[in-house]
Amino acid sequence: MPLYVSNKQIVLPGDLIATRDYNVSGGIYWEGNYAYSYVVGLVDIKGERDVEVIPLTGAYIPRVGDLVIGYVSDIGLTGWEVDIKSPYKAYLPVQEATLKPIDLTNVDLKSLLGIGDIVLAKILDYNLTRDYPVTLTLKEARLGRIENGTLVEINPTKVPRVIGKRGSMVGIFVEELNCSVTVGQNGRVWIKCRDPADEAFVARMIKFIEAESHTSGLTDRVRSLVAQYKSTSRASK
Structure with missing residues (x-):
């Protein structure tokens, strides 16, 4: 056999x-x-x-230091299993979830993160010999649970195009609409706008960039579409 x-x-x-x-x-x-x-x-x-x-074609292959957005899929004795849209399982140990020491005998991990919660995390380690090849951390100022905003999924291979050269593409949404666009290397994009009504538009634009990523002059086209939206939406308010 x-x-x-x-x-x-x-x-x-x-x-x-x-x-x-x-x-x-x-x-x-x-x-x-x-x-x-x-x-x-x-x-x-x-x-x-x-x-x-x-x-694996088009799948996200983890790298140490990558910023990723994941869903808590299970709770273990010492941490959480997190879906990072990869063939490789990811784990967030409790000691990497908070700067404060935690006594596991007195703390219910569900009170910190529950199944279905979304986290912005960084890949701390990647080792294929373990049951959970990917180890995550939340121990940086910008990392942690995502509680509001809009989440969009794209093909991980399109991430560089969505970010743009030196952040030029996502910078358009910051400059023109006061929106924060955080792009996880695993193909999940977190959008948070000062005006929540703008989030649906930015989400559509992210999908537009993904679909048109092979075309030239895309940054200028996106800037033009954002300007049109801004003019129309502000005029109607």
């Missing part, structure tokens, strides 16, 4: 995965009794027989 890969292994198109003795799913194709990967992917072995190849 051959299995030709190991858990968390990165595979390339054409790599041999396993025989039909295994339940192989994801980005694979069969040739006779053998399953091959047709994507650049991550192997996820579940139990004794289930193997999945998770495509």
Whole structure:
């Protein structure tokens, strides 16, 4: 019953995965009794027989120091599991969630962060040999729970275009609409405007930038659209 890969292994198109003795799913194709990967992917072995190849094309691959936006998905004994829109699991240890020391015998972690809460975090460590390869921290002034604003999801590969050269693209929303636009490297964008009515417009513009990222002159087009919106929306108030 051959299995030709190991858990968390990165595979390339054409790599041999396993025989039909295994339940192989994801980005694979069969040739006779053998399953091959047709994507650049991550192997996820579940139990004794289930193997999945998770495509990595367009997926977020963590790097130490990255700013990410995540959802708390589970609460453990010493911290929180956080969904960072990546094939790799992330964990926020309680000692990285606050500057204050916490006695785990007296504190209910749900009182600090609950399932479904959204956090702006930084990647502290990344080690594929652990059950949770990604370790997060909130121990910086701007990091922590996100309690208001609007969240937009984009393809992580489009993040540099949304930010712009030296922050030129997101700077338009700051200068013209007094909006803060925080772009997580994992493809989640947090928008918070002085006027909450502007957040829906900025969210649409972020999706517009994502869709038009391959075109030239995009920064000027966005600036023009923002100016038009600003003129129209302010005139109606």
